[in-house]
Amino acid sequence: MICVEDDHLPRVSVTVGLPVGRAHEPEVPRGLLQMSLQMLKEGTSSRSSRQIAEQLDRLAANFDSDLYMEHAGITLSCLKEHLASALEIFADLILRPAFPQEELDKLLTRWRSLLVAQRADPGFLANERLFLGLFPEHPYSRISVPPEHLKLIQRSTIRDFYLRYSRVKGMIILFSGSISIGRAEELVHRSFPHLNGNPAPGFELPAAGAGGVQVLLVDRPESAQAKILVGMQGLRRADPDYQALDSS
Amino acid sequence: MESTETPRIEFVEERLPNGLWVVLAPNDRIPLAHVALHYRIGSSYETPGSSGLAHLFEHMMFQGSAHVAKNEHGLLIDEAGGQWNASTNKDRTLYFDTLPSHYLELALWLEADRMSSLAVTEENFENQRRTVIEEKKQSYDNQPYGLAHLRFDALAYDNWAYGHPIIGSVQDLEEATIEDAVAFHARFYGPGNAVLVLAGDFRVEDARNLIHKHFGAIQDRTAPAQPDLSEPPQCGEKLEELRDPLAMLPAVGLAFHMPELDSPDYYALSMLSLLLAEGDSSRLYRRFVYDNNWITGLYAGPNQYRGPGLFRIWFQVQQGADLDRILASLDEELQQLGEKQVSEAEFGKAKAQIKYRMVSRMERISQVGSLLAEATSLLADPDLANRQLDKFLQITATQVREAAARTFRSENRSLLIVRPGKR
Numbered sequence: 001m002i003c004v005e006d007d008h009l010p011r012v013s014v015t016v017g018l019p020v021g022r023a024h025e026p027e028v029p030r031g032l033l034q035m036s037l038q039m040l041k042e043g044t045s046s047r048s049s050r051q052i053a054e055q056l057d058r059l060a061a062n063f064d065s066d067l068y069m070e071h072a073g074i075t076l077s078c079l080k081e082h083l084a085s086a087l088e089i090f091a092d093l094i095l096r097p098a099f100p101q102e103e104l105d106k107l108l109t110r111w112r113s114l115l116v117a118q119r120a121d122p123g124f125l126a127n128e129r130l131f132l133g134l135f136p137e138h139p140y141s142r143i144s145v146p147p148e149h150l151k152l153i154q155r156s157t158i159r160d161f162y163l164r165y166s167r168v169k170g171m172i173i174l175f176s177g178s179i180s181i182g183r184a185e186e187l188v189h190r191s192f193p194h195l196n197g198n199p200a201p202g203f204e205l206p207a208a209g210a211g212g213v214q215v216l217l218v219d220r221p222e223s224a225q226a227k228i229l230v231g232m233q234g235l236r237r238a239d240p241d242y243q244a245l246d247s248s
Numbered sequence: 249m250e251s252t253e254t255p256r257i258e259f260v261e262e263r264l265p266n267g268l269w270v271v272l273a274p275n276d277r278i279p280l281a282h283v284a285l286h287y288r289i290g291s292s293y294e295t296p297g298s299s300g301l302a303h304l305f306e307h308m309m310f311q312g313s314a315h316v317a318k319n320e321h322g323l324l325i326d327e328a329g330g331q332w333n334a335s336t337n338k339d340r341t342l343y344f345d346t347l348p349s350h351y352l353e354l355a356l357w358l359e360a361d362r363m364s365s366l367a368v369t370e371e372n373f374e375n376q377r378r379t380v381i382e383e384k385k386q387s388y389d390n391q392p393y394g395l396a397h398l399r400f401d402a403l404a405y406d407n408w409a410y411g412h413p414i415i416g417s418v419q420d421l422e423e424a425t426i427e428d429a430v431a432f433h434a435r436f437y438g439p440g441n442a443v444l445v446l447a448g449d450f451r452v453e454d455a456r457n458l459i460h461k462h463f464g465a466i467q468d469r470t471a472p473a474q475p476d477l478s479e480p481p482q483c484g485e486k487l488e489e490l491r492d493p494l495a496m497l498p499a500v501g502l503a504f505h506m507p508e509l510d511s512p513d514y515y516a517l518s519m520l521s522l523l524l525a526e527g528d529s530s531r532l533y534r535r536f537v538y539d540n541n542w543i544t545g546l547y548a549g550p551n552q553y554r555g556p557g558l559f560r561i562w563f564q565v566q567q568g569a570d571l572d573r574i575l576a577s578l579d580e581e582l583q584q585l586g587e588k589q590v591s592e593a594e595f596g597k598a599k600a601q602i603k604y605r606m607v608s609r610m611e612r613i614s615q616v617g618s619l620l621a622e623a624t625s626l627l628a629d630p631d632l633a634n635r636q637l638d639k640f641l642q643i644t645a646t647q648v649r650e651a652a653a654r655t656f657r658s659e660n661r662s663l664l665i666v667r668p669g670k671r
Contacts, residue, residue: 008277009255009607041528053528053538057597060604079604109541113497113566117544120392120496222493222670224389225382 003184004176010080012177014087016094019170021070023139024203025161029152031145033072035107036162037065040074040093042103047092049103061086063093069140070205080178084187091191094166099159108150115147122227125218130229133216138208169197208233254607256634257616260452261624264460266468267440271620271630272455273447275613281349281448284617285359286625288443289436290339291416292409292475292555300416301424303336304380305432309343310334311372314365318372321358328354338410339554340625346614349449353458360462363442366433373426381422384415392494396501396666403488404503404558404662409475440468443625447617477555479505486662491669497544498565500575501664503558504655506550510627512643514550516651517559519643521549522598523590524561524581529597531581532561542569542577554626559655571665579658586653595645606637 025032041056041063042049056063061078076090118124128143135141173192175184210233235242259273291302312318325332330347345355388394398413405411444463446455482505492499507513524532525548536543543563551558561578565571609615619633 009610011604011607011611049538050529050534053534057527057529058593058600060597060600062604077608079600079607082600106538106541109566110537110544113544113564116567117392117496117564120494122390225385227390 001184001188002172002174003179003181004174005178005180006176007178010178011077012080012083012175012179013075013077014083014090015073015075015172015174015176017172017174018072018074018166019070019168019200020165021068021072022142023069023205024165025139025142029145029149029157030142031111031149031153032158032161033165034065034067034145035111035153036097036099036158037067037072037074038107039099039104039158039162040065040097042107043098043100044092044096045098046096047089049100052089052093055089056086059086059089061089063090083179087187087191095192095195097159097162099155099162101155104153104155104158108153111145111150112147115145115150118144122220122223122225125220126227126229129216129218130231133214134231134233135208138206140208164201167195167198168200170200171195171197254603254637255610257610257620259620259630261630262456264439264464266464266466267438267442267470268459268463268466269443269624270456270459271443271445271624272450272452273445273616273620274450274452274455275447275616276449278613279349279449280346280613281352281355281446281450282346282613282617283344283352283355283359284445284447284614284621285343285363286443286445286621287341287343287436288339288441288472288625289341290337291412291414292338292477292553293436293472294409294412294416296408296412297420298424298428299412299420300380300414301420301428301432302341303414303416304376304421304424305429305437306334306336306341306343307376307379308368308372308429308433309362309366309437311369311376312367313362314367315361316358318367321362324354324358330355336414338414340622342618342621344614344617346448352446352450352455353462356458356462359444360466363437363439363463364466366437368426368429368433370426373429377421377424380415381418384418388413388415390494392496393492393499393666394494395492396490396499396664399488399490400501400503400560400662400664401558403486403664404505405479405556406482407477407479407556409477410479410553410555434469436470436472438468438470439463439466441470441472443621445617445621445624447620448613479556481505482660482662485658487665488663489665489667491671492666493668493670495666495668497567498571498668499545499666500561500563500565500571501666502561502578503662503664504657504660506557506559506651506655508557509552509554510632510639512647513651513654514557515639515643516647517550517655519595519598519602519640520585520648520652521559522601523585523594523648524548526601527597532578535577535581536563536574540569541566542574552622575663582652582656586649586656589645589649592645595648599641602640603637606640 041052059082064075066073078086131141131143257273259271262270289302294301322332325345328347328351332345334343388398402411525546545564548561620630623632624630
């Protein structure tokens with residue numbers, strides 16, 4: 001647990017950081033992590049989706065998730081006065097999600113349209129093609145979910161993926177805002193009791209093959225302008241030149 | 249439950265003899281300073297035939313001045329480890345620099361230099377004209393629903409001042425002359441038409457001395473005529489349909505005329521927008537997005553214009569959903585808000601949400617600077633940044649019902665429907 005106390009505003013954010021990202025998903029079906037995190041607020045063993053929405057909104061508590069290639073974050077933000085109540089709900093969502101089938105069906109329907117709609121965005125189309133070219137057959141090329149994968153996603157697939165990766169060693173609970181470390185510890189012990197970190201499932205990132213110079217085109221009829229992206233594989237974070245390259 | 253004390257922005261203000269309105273909000277929490285310079289010039293000040301000039305001029309302000317080379321403003325701020333940018337809306341043009349506080353004088357010097365001695369040359373003007381035309385392609389012509397966003401205000405407003413798009417028309421941009429640009433700078437870019445806000449880590453006396461040193465000698469030559477923003481009452485529903493070859497899903501925009509920023513109805517309708525579309529339990533989200541999967545990308549709320557406002561609703565229609573049914577159900581929801589008072593429990597949610605939102609927007613010094621600058625330049629009242637939350641919280645459920653009944657009338661509505669397909 002980490003606590004960064006800053007009392008200038010009566011607000012607190014709590015982020016649960018998970019050492020799992022998009023790269024940990026299977027090749028097929030993709031989207032398991034993002035979908036499992038979105039499903040957290042769609043029901044727990046003691047709260048329905050509607051109750052969760054009502055209770056969080058009454059506390060003006062924002063629940064959000066951020067997804068990256070190798071890690072993910074689930075965040076609660078609220079006013080200090082609502083923290084204890086909001087954190088109790090937050091912990092319920094993370095520790096006891098129910099992944100109800102009815103709610104999953106609704107989410108899948110919403111995703112179908114979103115996956116269609118994002119193909120209108122020239123930036124998305126260009127990025128999708130660029131990453132496929134830079135990282136062929138590598139997890140880093142997965143910047144979205146092919147629509148045909150949705151029909152392969154089942155409740156058990158999502159639930160099992162979440163349970164496998166959500167309580168592993170390396171998980172972080174970060175408090176920031178108007179809260180002392182003592183108060184944060186007290187709240188964690190109350191809301192996240194018996195949280196054991198199991199060893200994370202083994203994961204080896206494959207080597208990324210270099211593709212040489214490529215010119216890739218995406219045909220987007222009716223475009224008023226061309227979008228041009230230039231990319232190359234970068235350095236690993238641990239490389240001593242990483243910061244120098246990043247700064248340049 | 250612990251109760252939350254709402255934070256106040258402590259500030260001092262001063263008017264320089266040349267008219268520059270200065271607002272200083274010292275805060276030494278982190279060693280950064282934010283400089284926001286608002287000029288009271290937005291697209292509503294343009295005249296027919298000169299659309300886009302306010303925004304084009306925003307670009308010109310980075311083309312160099314007496315002691316600063318072309319694009320050097322940004323380079324110097326970057327080298328100091330800072331950030332800079334600008335934006336133009338209907339009512340104002342904003343320039344800002346956020347940087348380590350020991351570089352505060354650099355930002356003030358740069359802003360003062362381009363206020364007093366901008367390099368308006370043929371080459372710069374032509375270059376930026378082309379840049380803005382490309383920006384229009386990038387932001388509107390090449391984006392799904394881009395054309396709809398350009399059309400929305402034109403459909404809703406009869407008055408050209410707010411009706412025409414900020415980016416302007418390509419024809420007007422092509423026909424703008426360097427003489428227009430020189431006259432524009434003289435008319436609008438001077439201390440008498442500007443608000444300078446500093447927020448962050450500085451001592452008030454030091455900041456005052458620096459501001460007097462760099463801005464004090466700039467003579468004010470501005471003579472901005474205030475635009476006529478009055479909007480005639482709408483007498484019947486307006487409807488327009490567009491074809492958008494870049495869109496994958498149909499989309500709908502609705503606009504209802506409403507009073508201006510800081511009016512009682514502005515606060516009531518802002519609270520109402522939270523009931524409609526803030527959070528997963530809000531009325532429109534619950535029924536239209538969640539329960540029925542009819543729509544996506546929902547937005548509802550008042551715009552932030554100093555003149556006559558609009559309450560806007562925008563969404564995309566999910567594949568296979570029945571648009572007529574959606575519009576009928578939306579109408580039903582909006583009518584109900586004007587007929588039946590919301591419960592105290594539901595209204596309590598909106599009050600909690602507005603409190604969270606207003607507290608959150610004070611997180612960064614750049615946000616504090618923007619709040620003060622908007623309140624000063626648009627409403628001539630910097631302390632409004634502190635009083636706004638109380639104004640929201642004083643709104644009652646009865647006022648919300650009455651504002652909804654006044655606003656959500658079919659004859660007060662503009663409806664824009666976008667369908668995928670060739671124009």
